[in-house]
Amino acid sequence: MRESWTDERLDDLKGQMNDRFDQVDQRFDRVEATMKEGFARVDKEMKEGFARVDAEMKLGFARVDADIKAGFARVDAEMKTGFARVDADIRELRRTMTQGFMVLTGIMVTGFFSLAGLMVL
Secondary structure, three states, X not given: OOOOOOHHHHHHHHHHHHHHHXXXXXXXXXXXXXXXXXXXXXXXXXXXXXXXXXXXHHHHHHHHHHHHHHHHHHHHHHHHHHHHHHHHHHHHHHHHHHHHHXXXXXXXXXXXXXXXXXXXX
16 A cells, blocks of 8 residues: 655654754754864863964074174184284284394494494594
């Protein structure tokens, strides 16, 4: 015997379908809530992780910056000491050259007077 679809049976089918779709909607709501929680957790973990990395990088760069500044300060001090030695050496060389020039001038003057004295005799 073939059953016919009466209004009552169609209403019953409609009710069952609505119930099933309500269940599907509830499942999607639960999945969506779970996904939102998961994404929020991952977002929070990423932000915390990036904040840690950022803090570590800032510390590292500050340390490198301090090392570079200290290195330049050492080089600067060494250069000042070296240039002071070079300046002292140049002053000493100038003094020695001046003294040598004076001695040579004295020898030349003495030589000229000696030659002049020999020529006069």
